[in-house]
Amino acid sequence: MSAREAVERLLGVPVTGVRRSSGAVFLVTAEGRGVLVAKEGIGPGATDAEAAGLRWLGEHGDVPVPHVHAHDDEWIVMDYVAPTYPEEGAAEAFGRGLARLHLRGAPAYGSPPPGGPVDAWMGIAPMRNEASADWPSFYAAHRVLPYVRMCVDQGLYDGEQAAVFERVCDRMPSLAGPAEPPARLHGDAWSGNVHWARGAVWLIDPAAHGGHRETDLAMLQLFGTPLLGHILGAYEEAAKDMDAPLTDGWRERVQLHQLFPLLMHAAVFGGGYARQALRAAEAALR
Template identity: 70%
Template sequence: MRRAGGAIFLVTLASGEAVIAKEGVGPGATAAEATGLRWLGEYGDVPTPRVHGHDEQWLVMQYLPPGAPTVEAAEEFGRGLAKLHLRGADAYGCPPPGGPVDAWMGVAPMRNEPCPDWPTFYAEHRVLPYVRDCVDQGLFTTDDAGLFEKLGDRLGELGVPAEPPARIHGDLWSGNVHWGTDRVWLIDPAAHGGHREADLAMLQLFGTSLLGSILGGYAEGAEDEGAPLAEGWRDRVPLHQLFPLLMHAAVFGGGYARQALSAARSCLR
Protein backbone atom coordinates (compact mmCIF):
# COMPACT_ATOMS: atom_id res chain seq x y z
CA MET A 1 0.00 0.00 0.00
CA ARG A 2 3.01 2.33 -0.30
CA ARG A 3 1.85 5.35 -2.33
CA ALA A 4 3.07 8.83 -3.21
CA GLY A 5 0.90 11.88 -2.64
CA GLY A 6 -0.48 14.10 -5.38
CA ALA A 7 0.89 17.50 -6.34
CA ILE A 8 -0.41 20.75 -4.80
CA PHE A 9 -0.11 24.16 -6.43
CA LEU A 10 -0.96 27.71 -5.34
CA VAL A 11 -2.45 29.38 -8.42
CA THR A 12 -3.42 33.01 -9.02
CA LEU A 13 -6.42 33.38 -11.31
CA ALA A 14 -6.88 36.16 -13.85
CA SER A 15 -9.22 37.82 -11.36
CA GLY A 16 -6.38 38.01 -8.85
CA GLU A 17 -7.89 35.39 -6.54
CA ALA A 18 -5.50 32.77 -5.16
CA VAL A 19 -6.68 29.17 -5.21
CA ILE A 20 -5.26 25.75 -4.39
CA ALA A 21 -5.09 23.15 -7.17
CA LYS A 22 -4.65 19.71 -5.63
CA GLU A 23 -4.03 16.50 -7.55
CA GLY A 24 -5.93 13.43 -6.42
CA VAL A 25 -3.93 10.49 -5.06
CA GLY A 26 -6.15 7.87 -6.69
CA PRO A 27 -9.56 7.07 -8.19
CA GLY A 28 -12.36 8.98 -6.46
CA ALA A 29 -10.01 11.03 -4.27
CA THR A 30 -11.01 14.45 -5.60
CA ALA A 31 -14.72 13.62 -5.40
CA ALA A 32 -14.33 12.30 -1.85
CA GLU A 33 -12.54 15.45 -0.70
CA ALA A 34 -14.91 17.83 -2.47
CA THR A 35 -18.06 16.19 -1.09
CA GLY A 36 -16.45 15.90 2.34
CA LEU A 37 -15.60 19.60 2.48
CA ARG A 38 -19.11 20.60 1.43
CA TRP A 39 -20.75 18.21 3.90
CA LEU A 40 -18.63 19.34 6.82
CA GLY A 41 -19.09 23.00 5.95
CA GLU A 42 -22.81 22.78 5.24
CA TYR A 43 -23.94 24.60 8.40
CA GLY A 44 -20.83 26.71 9.03
CA ASP A 45 -20.15 25.20 12.47
CA VAL A 46 -16.48 25.00 11.50
CA PRO A 47 -15.51 26.61 8.19
CA THR A 48 -14.09 24.65 5.26
CA PRO A 49 -12.49 26.04 2.10
CA ARG A 50 -14.90 26.77 -0.74
CA VAL A 51 -14.73 24.19 -3.52
CA HIS A 52 -14.52 25.81 -6.95
CA GLY A 53 -14.72 22.53 -8.82
CA HIS A 54 -13.10 19.17 -9.48
CA ASP A 55 -12.65 16.49 -12.10
CA GLU A 56 -11.18 13.00 -11.84
CA GLN A 57 -7.64 14.35 -11.44
CA TRP A 58 -7.80 17.84 -9.88
CA LEU A 59 -9.60 19.65 -7.07
CA VAL A 60 -9.63 23.47 -7.06
CA MET A 61 -10.53 25.23 -3.82
CA GLN A 62 -10.18 28.43 -1.85
CA TYR A 63 -6.73 29.38 -0.60
CA LEU A 64 -6.61 30.08 3.14
CA PRO A 65 -3.83 32.39 4.36
CA PRO A 66 -2.19 30.94 7.47
CA GLY A 67 -2.30 32.54 10.91
CA ALA A 68 -1.09 31.83 14.40
CA PRO A 69 -2.92 29.65 16.95
CA THR A 70 -4.83 31.54 19.64
CA VAL A 71 -6.77 30.37 22.67
CA GLU A 72 -9.88 32.15 21.43
CA ALA A 73 -9.77 30.43 18.04
CA ALA A 74 -9.06 27.06 19.69
CA GLU A 75 -12.04 27.32 22.02
CA GLU A 76 -14.31 28.47 19.18
CA PHE A 77 -13.11 25.53 17.08
CA GLY A 78 -13.85 23.08 19.88
CA ARG A 79 -17.37 24.41 20.34
CA GLY A 80 -18.00 24.34 16.59
CA LEU A 81 -16.66 20.80 16.24
CA ALA A 82 -19.05 19.57 18.93
CA LYS A 83 -21.95 21.12 17.04
CA LEU A 84 -20.74 19.74 13.71
CA HIS A 85 -20.54 16.20 15.05
CA LEU A 86 -24.12 16.41 16.23
CA ARG A 87 -25.35 17.31 12.73
CA GLY A 88 -25.23 13.55 12.30
CA ALA A 89 -24.96 11.13 9.41
CA ASP A 90 -27.26 8.57 7.83
CA ALA A 91 -25.29 5.58 9.14
CA TYR A 92 -21.97 4.51 10.55
CA GLY A 93 -19.60 4.26 7.62
CA CYS A 94 -21.73 6.23 5.17
CA PRO A 95 -19.94 8.59 2.76
CA PRO A 96 -20.95 12.24 2.45
CA PRO A 97 -23.96 12.67 0.14
CA GLY A 98 -22.79 12.09 -3.41
CA GLY A 99 -19.38 10.90 -2.25
CA PRO A 100 -17.73 7.65 -3.35
CA VAL A 101 -17.79 4.47 -1.29
CA ASP A 102 -14.15 3.88 -2.15
CA ALA A 103 -12.47 6.96 -0.69
CA TRP A 104 -9.12 7.93 0.81
CA MET A 105 -7.46 8.89 4.08
CA GLY A 106 -4.37 10.76 3.00
CA VAL A 107 -2.68 8.41 0.54
CA ALA A 108 -4.39 5.26 1.85
CA PRO A 109 -7.59 3.80 0.38
CA MET A 110 -10.53 3.83 2.79
CA ARG A 111 -13.94 2.25 2.24
CA ASN A 112 -17.08 4.08 3.37
CA GLU A 113 -19.71 1.35 3.60
CA PRO A 114 -22.89 2.01 5.63
CA CYS A 115 -23.19 -0.39 8.59
CA PRO A 116 -25.89 -1.01 11.20
CA ASP A 117 -23.71 -0.15 14.20
CA TRP A 118 -20.30 1.14 15.24
CA PRO A 119 -18.65 -2.21 16.18
CA THR A 120 -19.51 -3.72 12.78
CA PHE A 121 -18.27 -0.64 10.92
CA TYR A 122 -15.06 -0.26 12.90
CA ALA A 123 -14.05 -3.92 12.72
CA GLU A 124 -14.93 -4.57 9.08
CA HIS A 125 -13.90 -1.29 7.45
CA ARG A 126 -11.36 0.40 9.74
CA VAL A 127 -9.37 -2.27 11.60
CA LEU A 128 -9.26 -5.63 9.85
CA PRO A 129 -8.56 -4.51 6.24
CA TYR A 130 -5.36 -2.76 7.36
CA VAL A 131 -4.37 -5.68 9.60
CA ARG A 132 -4.61 -7.98 6.58
CA ASP A 133 -2.50 -5.57 4.54
CA CYS A 134 0.12 -5.46 7.31
CA VAL A 135 0.19 -9.28 7.42
CA ASP A 136 0.74 -9.36 3.65
CA GLN A 137 3.69 -6.98 4.09
CA GLY A 138 5.21 -9.08 6.87
CA LEU A 139 4.59 -6.42 9.52
CA PHE A 140 2.29 -8.65 11.60
CA THR A 141 2.41 -12.38 12.31
CA THR A 142 -0.68 -14.55 12.22
CA ASP A 143 -0.69 -14.41 16.03
CA ASP A 144 -0.68 -10.59 15.84
CA ALA A 145 -3.59 -10.72 13.41
CA GLY A 146 -5.44 -12.96 15.84
CA LEU A 147 -5.10 -10.32 18.53
CA PHE A 148 -6.83 -7.76 16.31
CA GLU A 149 -9.51 -10.26 15.33
CA LYS A 150 -10.19 -10.90 19.02
CA LEU A 151 -10.46 -7.16 19.56
CA GLY A 152 -12.90 -6.89 16.67
CA ASP A 153 -15.09 -9.58 18.22
CA ARG A 154 -15.11 -7.72 21.55
CA LEU A 155 -15.69 -4.14 20.36
CA GLY A 156 -19.23 -4.16 21.71
CA GLU A 157 -17.88 -4.86 25.23
CA LEU A 158 -15.33 -2.02 25.38
CA GLY A 159 -17.59 0.79 26.53
CA VAL A 160 -17.96 2.85 23.35
CA PRO A 161 -21.38 4.49 23.80
CA ALA A 162 -24.09 3.53 21.32
CA GLU A 163 -24.62 7.08 20.05
CA PRO A 164 -26.21 8.04 16.73
CA PRO A 165 -23.57 8.30 13.99
CA ALA A 166 -21.76 11.64 13.97
CA ARG A 167 -20.67 13.79 11.03
CA ILE A 168 -16.92 13.47 11.44
CA HIS A 169 -13.83 14.78 9.65
CA GLY A 170 -12.18 11.37 9.84
CA ASP A 171 -8.53 12.46 9.58
CA LEU A 172 -8.35 15.20 12.19
CA TRP A 173 -4.64 15.28 12.93
CA SER A 174 -2.87 18.57 13.55
CA GLY A 175 -1.94 19.03 9.88
CA ASN A 176 -5.62 19.19 8.92
CA VAL A 177 -6.45 21.78 11.59
CA HIS A 178 -5.67 24.95 9.65
CA TRP A 179 -5.08 28.02 11.78
CA GLY A 180 -6.29 30.96 9.70
CA THR A 181 -5.92 34.64 10.42
CA ASP A 182 -8.74 34.64 12.97
CA ARG A 183 -10.21 31.13 13.21
CA VAL A 184 -9.65 27.44 12.59
CA TRP A 185 -10.63 25.79 9.31
CA LEU A 186 -11.03 22.09 8.50
CA ILE A 187 -9.05 20.86 5.50
CA ASP A 188 -8.24 17.54 3.79
CA PRO A 189 -11.07 15.47 5.27
CA ALA A 190 -11.73 11.73 5.17
CA ALA A 191 -15.34 12.51 6.07
CA HIS A 192 -17.90 9.84 6.88
CA GLY A 193 -20.49 8.84 9.44
CA GLY A 194 -18.52 7.78 12.48
CA HIS A 195 -18.15 8.07 16.23
CA ARG A 196 -17.35 11.55 17.50
CA GLU A 197 -14.75 10.16 19.91
CA ALA A 198 -12.69 9.19 16.82
CA ASP A 199 -12.05 12.82 15.83
CA LEU A 200 -11.06 13.69 19.40
CA ALA A 201 -8.67 10.73 19.53
CA MET A 202 -7.08 11.75 16.23
CA LEU A 203 -6.46 15.28 17.55
CA GLN A 204 -4.36 13.67 20.29
CA LEU A 205 -2.35 11.26 18.15
CA PHE A 206 0.33 13.52 16.66
CA GLY A 207 0.03 16.61 18.83
CA THR A 208 -2.23 19.59 18.12
CA SER A 209 -1.58 23.19 19.13
CA LEU A 210 -3.67 24.37 22.12
CA LEU A 211 -5.24 20.93 22.44
CA GLY A 212 -6.46 21.64 25.99
CA SER A 213 -8.32 24.73 24.82
CA ILE A 214 -9.85 22.83 21.89
CA LEU A 215 -11.05 19.99 24.13
CA GLY A 216 -12.32 22.46 26.73
CA GLY A 217 -14.32 24.27 24.07
CA TYR A 218 -15.60 20.93 22.79
CA ALA A 219 -16.81 19.86 26.22
CA GLU A 220 -18.56 23.20 26.66
CA GLY A 221 -20.17 22.98 23.22
CA ALA A 222 -21.34 19.41 23.76
CA GLU A 223 -22.87 20.37 27.10
CA ASP A 224 -24.63 23.34 25.50
CA GLU A 225 -26.11 21.01 22.88
CA GLY A 226 -27.36 18.64 25.58
CA ALA A 227 -25.03 15.86 24.45
CA PRO A 228 -22.01 15.67 26.79
CA LEU A 229 -19.33 13.11 26.05
CA ALA A 230 -19.87 9.77 27.77
CA GLU A 231 -17.88 9.01 30.88
CA GLY A 232 -14.51 7.41 30.21
CA TRP A 233 -14.03 8.80 26.70
CA ARG A 234 -10.39 9.61 27.43
CA ASP A 235 -9.76 5.96 28.35
CA ARG A 236 -11.04 4.93 24.91
CA VAL A 237 -8.60 7.12 22.99
CA PRO A 238 -6.23 4.18 22.18
CA LEU A 239 -9.15 2.21 20.75
CA HIS A 240 -10.09 4.99 18.34
CA GLN A 241 -6.43 5.57 17.45
CA LEU A 242 -6.11 1.99 16.20
CA PHE A 243 -7.43 2.86 12.75
CA PRO A 244 -5.01 5.70 11.96
CA LEU A 245 -2.13 3.71 13.46
CA LEU A 246 -2.94 0.68 11.31
CA MET A 247 -3.38 2.84 8.22
CA HIS A 248 0.00 4.49 8.86
CA ALA A 249 1.56 1.06 9.41
CA ALA A 250 0.22 -0.16 6.07
CA VAL A 251 1.61 2.90 4.28
CA PHE A 252 4.76 3.79 6.22
CA GLY A 253 5.84 0.64 8.02
CA GLY A 254 7.10 -0.86 11.24
CA GLY A 255 7.06 1.79 13.96
CA TYR A 256 3.35 2.35 13.50
CA ALA A 257 2.74 -1.41 13.50
CA ARG A 258 4.34 -1.66 16.94
CA GLN A 259 2.22 1.24 18.20
CA ALA A 260 -0.94 -0.40 16.86
CA LEU A 261 -0.11 -3.68 18.59
CA SER A 262 0.52 -1.86 21.85
CA ALA A 263 -2.79 -0.02 21.56
CA ALA A 264 -4.68 -3.24 20.81
CA ARG A 265 -3.17 -4.98 23.82
CA SER A 266 -4.07 -2.06 26.10
CA CYS A 267 -7.68 -2.19 24.88
CA LEU A 268 -7.98 -5.89 25.70
CA ARG A 269 -6.58 -5.65 29.23
Protein backbone atom coordinates (compact mmCIF):
# COMPACT_ATOMS: atom_id res chain seq x y z
CA MET A 1 0.00 0.00 0.00
CA SER A 2 1.29 3.47 -0.87
CA ALA A 3 1.54 6.39 1.58
CA ARG A 4 -1.33 8.08 -0.27
CA GLU A 5 -3.58 5.04 0.03
CA ALA A 6 -2.67 4.54 3.69
CA VAL A 7 -3.42 8.13 4.70
CA GLU A 8 -6.69 8.27 2.76
CA ARG A 9 -7.84 5.00 4.31
CA LEU A 10 -6.78 5.91 7.87
CA LEU A 11 -8.03 9.50 7.87
CA GLY A 12 -10.88 9.31 5.39
CA VAL A 13 -9.86 12.51 3.57
CA PRO A 14 -8.31 13.07 0.13
CA VAL A 15 -4.54 13.43 -0.15
CA THR A 16 -3.44 16.31 -2.35
CA GLY A 17 0.30 15.71 -2.39
CA VAL A 18 2.99 13.22 -1.36
CA ARG A 19 6.77 13.43 -1.34
CA ARG A 20 9.31 11.08 0.12
CA SER A 21 11.26 12.57 3.01
CA SER A 22 13.67 9.73 3.83
CA GLY A 23 13.53 5.95 3.75
CA ALA A 24 9.99 4.88 4.56
CA VAL A 25 8.94 8.37 5.69
CA PHE A 26 6.67 10.57 3.53
CA LEU A 27 5.37 14.11 3.84
CA VAL A 28 1.71 14.16 2.90
CA THR A 29 -0.69 17.05 2.31
CA ALA A 30 -4.17 15.94 3.34
CA GLU A 31 -7.37 17.93 2.88
CA GLY A 32 -8.21 19.78 6.10
CA ARG A 33 -5.18 18.34 7.93
CA GLY A 34 -2.25 20.34 6.55
CA VAL A 35 1.12 18.60 6.25
CA LEU A 36 1.47 15.20 7.89
CA VAL A 37 4.16 12.59 8.27
CA ALA A 38 3.24 9.13 7.00
CA LYS A 39 5.72 6.53 8.19
CA GLU A 40 5.79 2.89 7.21
CA GLY A 41 6.59 0.49 10.05
CA ILE A 42 9.95 -1.24 9.98
CA GLY A 43 8.51 -4.56 11.17
CA PRO A 44 5.80 -6.25 13.26
CA GLY A 45 4.62 -4.05 16.11
CA ALA A 46 6.68 -1.03 15.07
CA THR A 47 3.76 1.33 14.45
CA ASP A 48 1.98 0.17 17.61
CA ALA A 49 5.14 0.81 19.63
CA GLU A 50 5.72 4.27 18.17
CA ALA A 51 2.13 5.40 18.62
CA ALA A 52 1.98 4.11 22.20
CA GLY A 53 5.35 5.64 22.98
CA LEU A 54 4.44 9.10 21.68
CA ARG A 55 1.16 9.11 23.57
CA TRP A 56 2.83 8.01 26.80
CA LEU A 57 5.64 10.54 26.52
CA GLY A 58 3.23 13.33 25.63
CA GLU A 59 0.63 12.50 28.26
CA HIS A 60 1.48 15.44 30.57
CA GLY A 61 3.04 17.85 28.09
CA ASP A 62 6.46 17.84 29.76
CA VAL A 63 8.21 17.73 26.37
CA PRO A 64 6.35 18.27 23.08
CA VAL A 65 5.87 15.27 20.80
CA PRO A 66 4.05 14.99 17.46
CA HIS A 67 0.32 14.25 17.65
CA VAL A 68 -0.58 10.82 16.27
CA HIS A 69 -3.68 11.00 14.05
CA ALA A 70 -3.99 7.30 13.28
CA HIS A 71 -2.07 4.10 12.77
CA ASP A 72 -2.53 0.51 11.77
CA ASP A 73 -0.21 -2.50 11.53
CA GLU A 74 1.73 -0.96 8.63
CA TRP A 75 1.52 2.85 8.83
CA ILE A 76 1.51 5.66 11.38
CA VAL A 77 0.28 9.17 10.53
CA MET A 78 1.25 12.14 12.69
CA ASP A 79 1.74 15.89 12.55
CA TYR A 80 4.70 17.27 10.64
CA VAL A 81 6.72 19.70 12.73
CA ALA A 82 9.03 21.82 10.57
CA PRO A 83 12.58 22.01 11.96
CA THR A 84 14.29 25.20 13.09
CA TYR A 85 17.63 25.97 14.76
CA PRO A 86 18.86 25.11 18.27
CA GLU A 87 18.36 27.85 20.86
CA GLU A 88 19.71 28.10 24.41
CA GLY A 89 16.30 28.80 25.91
CA ALA A 90 14.79 25.80 24.17
CA ALA A 91 17.67 23.60 25.34
CA GLU A 92 17.18 24.62 28.96
CA ALA A 93 13.41 24.18 28.79
CA PHE A 94 13.97 20.73 27.31
CA GLY A 95 16.33 19.78 30.13
CA ARG A 96 13.74 20.78 32.72
CA GLY A 97 10.94 19.05 30.84
CA LEU A 98 12.93 15.85 30.41
CA ALA A 99 13.57 15.73 34.16
CA ARG A 100 9.81 16.03 34.78
CA LEU A 101 9.06 13.40 32.14
CA HIS A 102 11.46 10.89 33.67
CA LEU A 103 9.93 11.37 37.10
CA ARG A 104 6.45 10.51 35.76
CA GLY A 105 7.71 6.98 36.19
CA ALA A 106 6.80 3.61 34.74
CA PRO A 107 5.22 0.43 36.15
CA ALA A 108 8.52 -1.47 36.04
CA TYR A 109 11.93 -1.57 34.45
CA GLY A 110 11.42 -2.83 30.93
CA SER A 111 7.67 -2.23 30.87
CA PRO A 112 6.32 -1.08 27.49
CA PRO A 113 4.13 2.03 27.21
CA PRO A 114 0.43 1.36 27.83
CA GLY A 115 -0.88 -0.43 24.76
CA GLY A 116 2.61 -0.93 23.38
CA PRO A 117 3.99 -4.34 22.37
CA VAL A 118 6.58 -6.32 24.31
CA ASP A 119 8.51 -6.90 21.09
CA ALA A 120 9.30 -3.41 19.83
CA TRP A 121 12.04 -1.65 17.89
CA MET A 122 14.89 0.81 18.29
CA GLY A 123 15.47 2.21 14.82
CA ILE A 124 15.71 -0.88 12.62
CA ALA A 125 16.79 -3.21 15.43
CA PRO A 126 14.41 -5.40 17.44
CA MET A 127 14.10 -4.47 21.13
CA ARG A 128 12.26 -6.44 23.80
CA ASN A 129 10.35 -4.61 26.54
CA GLU A 130 9.84 -7.14 29.31
CA ALA A 131 9.07 -6.03 32.84
CA SER A 132 11.83 -6.83 35.33
CA ALA A 133 12.23 -6.45 39.07
CA ASP A 134 15.36 -4.30 38.91
CA TRP A 135 17.37 -2.31 36.41
CA PRO A 136 20.66 -4.28 36.47
CA SER A 137 18.96 -7.58 35.60
CA PHE A 138 16.74 -5.93 32.96
CA TYR A 139 19.65 -4.12 31.32
CA ALA A 140 21.87 -7.19 31.23
CA ALA A 141 19.21 -9.60 29.99
CA HIS A 142 17.39 -7.41 27.47
CA ARG A 143 19.73 -4.58 26.46
CA VAL A 144 23.27 -5.99 26.51
CA LEU A 145 23.54 -9.76 26.12
CA PRO A 146 21.11 -10.23 23.18
CA TYR A 147 23.14 -7.80 21.06
CA VAL A 148 26.45 -9.29 22.15
CA ARG A 149 25.16 -12.64 20.88
CA MET A 150 24.13 -11.04 17.59
CA CYS A 151 27.62 -9.57 17.23
CA VAL A 152 29.26 -12.91 18.03
CA ASP A 153 27.08 -14.64 15.43
CA GLN A 154 28.27 -12.09 12.85
CA GLY A 155 31.93 -12.66 13.77
CA LEU A 156 32.35 -9.18 15.25
CA TYR A 157 33.50 -10.53 18.63
CA ASP A 158 35.42 -13.64 19.60
CA GLY A 159 34.87 -15.51 22.85
CA GLU A 160 37.38 -13.46 24.80
CA GLN A 161 35.81 -10.19 23.72
CA ALA A 162 32.28 -11.41 24.45
CA ALA A 163 33.48 -12.36 27.93
CA VAL A 164 34.20 -8.69 28.64
CA PHE A 165 30.50 -7.89 28.26
CA GLU A 166 29.59 -10.91 30.35
CA ARG A 167 31.79 -9.60 33.16
CA VAL A 168 30.03 -6.24 32.93
CA CYS A 169 26.68 -8.02 33.26
CA ASP A 170 27.89 -10.08 36.21
CA ARG A 171 28.98 -6.89 37.95
CA MET A 172 25.98 -4.84 36.86
CA PRO A 173 24.44 -4.58 40.37
CA SER A 174 27.58 -2.91 41.71
CA LEU A 175 28.27 -0.84 38.57
CA ALA A 176 24.74 0.59 38.28
CA GLY A 177 24.94 2.95 41.26
CA PRO A 178 22.17 3.49 43.82
CA ALA A 179 18.79 2.02 42.97
CA GLU A 180 16.03 4.40 41.94
CA PRO A 181 12.45 4.02 40.66
CA PRO A 182 11.80 3.20 36.99
CA ALA A 183 11.76 6.32 34.81
CA ARG A 184 9.58 7.08 31.80
CA LEU A 185 12.18 6.94 29.03
CA HIS A 186 12.23 8.06 25.42
CA GLY A 187 14.76 5.28 24.94
CA ASP A 188 16.49 6.52 21.77
CA ALA A 189 17.34 10.12 22.60
CA TRP A 190 20.22 10.58 20.17
CA SER A 191 20.61 13.95 18.48
CA GLY A 192 18.55 12.94 15.43
CA ASN A 193 15.52 12.37 17.63
CA VAL A 194 15.98 15.66 19.50
CA HIS A 195 14.01 17.82 17.09
CA TRP A 196 14.39 21.62 17.32
CA ALA A 197 11.18 23.32 16.18
CA ARG A 198 8.86 26.19 17.07
CA GLY A 199 11.21 27.52 19.75
CA ALA A 200 11.28 24.22 21.62
CA VAL A 201 12.77 20.74 21.58
CA TRP A 202 10.43 17.99 20.43
CA LEU A 203 11.06 14.29 20.94
CA ILE A 204 10.42 12.04 17.94
CA ASP A 205 10.92 8.36 17.03
CA PRO A 206 10.76 6.93 20.55
CA ALA A 207 11.85 3.52 21.78
CA ALA A 208 9.88 4.24 24.95
CA HIS A 209 9.94 1.96 28.00
CA GLY A 210 10.44 1.99 31.74
CA GLY A 211 14.13 2.30 32.45
CA HIS A 212 16.90 4.23 34.16
CA ARG A 213 16.89 7.97 33.54
CA GLU A 214 20.68 7.97 33.13
CA THR A 215 20.13 5.97 29.91
CA ASP A 216 18.43 8.90 28.16
CA LEU A 217 21.12 11.28 29.43
CA ALA A 218 23.86 8.97 28.15
CA MET A 219 22.18 8.73 24.76
CA LEU A 220 22.06 12.52 24.48
CA GLN A 221 25.83 12.49 24.88
CA LEU A 222 26.59 9.73 22.38
CA PHE A 223 26.27 11.49 19.03
CA GLY A 224 26.73 15.17 19.80
CA THR A 225 23.39 16.77 20.74
CA PRO A 226 23.57 20.57 20.23
CA LEU A 227 23.72 22.76 23.38
CA LEU A 228 24.22 19.65 25.50
CA GLY A 229 25.69 21.59 28.41
CA HIS A 230 22.56 23.74 28.64
CA ILE A 231 20.32 20.66 28.50
CA LEU A 232 22.18 18.73 31.19
CA GLY A 233 22.65 21.75 33.44
CA ALA A 234 18.94 22.54 33.37
CA TYR A 235 18.11 18.86 33.91
CA GLU A 236 20.32 18.62 37.00
CA GLU A 237 18.88 21.81 38.46
CA ALA A 238 15.28 20.71 37.85
CA ALA A 239 15.89 17.25 39.31
CA LYS A 240 17.26 18.82 42.48
CA ASP A 241 14.28 21.17 42.69
CA MET A 242 11.98 18.14 42.53
CA ASP A 243 13.91 16.41 45.34
CA ALA A 244 15.19 13.76 42.94
CA PRO A 245 18.81 14.76 42.25
CA LEU A 246 20.94 12.61 39.99
CA THR A 247 22.96 10.25 42.16
CA ASP A 248 26.69 10.63 42.71
CA GLY A 249 28.83 9.18 39.93
CA TRP A 250 26.24 9.45 37.17
CA ARG A 251 28.76 10.99 34.79
CA GLU A 252 31.12 8.05 35.35
CA ARG A 253 28.31 5.65 34.41
CA VAL A 254 27.67 7.21 31.01
CA GLN A 255 29.59 4.53 29.12
CA LEU A 256 27.73 1.78 30.95
CA HIS A 257 24.43 3.23 29.71
CA GLN A 258 25.83 3.69 26.21
CA LEU A 259 26.53 -0.03 25.85
CA PHE A 260 23.05 -0.79 24.54
CA PRO A 261 22.92 1.76 21.71
CA LEU A 262 26.51 0.98 20.74
CA LEU A 263 25.88 -2.77 20.67
CA MET A 264 22.66 -2.24 18.74
CA HIS A 265 24.52 -0.16 16.17
CA ALA A 266 27.26 -2.80 16.03
CA ALA A 267 24.74 -5.57 15.40
CA VAL A 268 23.11 -3.56 12.59
CA PHE A 269 26.05 -1.65 11.09
CA GLY A 270 29.14 -3.52 12.41
CA GLY A 271 32.64 -2.10 12.10
CA GLY A 272 33.60 0.80 14.31
CA TYR A 273 30.56 0.48 16.57
CA ALA A 274 31.71 -2.97 17.69
CA ARG A 275 35.10 -1.56 18.69
CA GLN A 276 33.48 1.42 20.41
CA ALA A 277 31.14 -0.83 22.40
CA LEU A 278 34.03 -3.00 23.52
CA ARG A 279 35.98 0.06 24.70
CA ALA A 280 32.91 1.25 26.61
CA ALA A 281 32.58 -2.13 28.32
CA GLU A 282 36.23 -2.11 29.30
CA ALA A 283 35.87 1.43 30.66
CA ALA A 284 32.81 0.44 32.69
CA LEU A 285 34.85 -2.29 34.41
CA ARG A 286 37.62 0.08 35.49
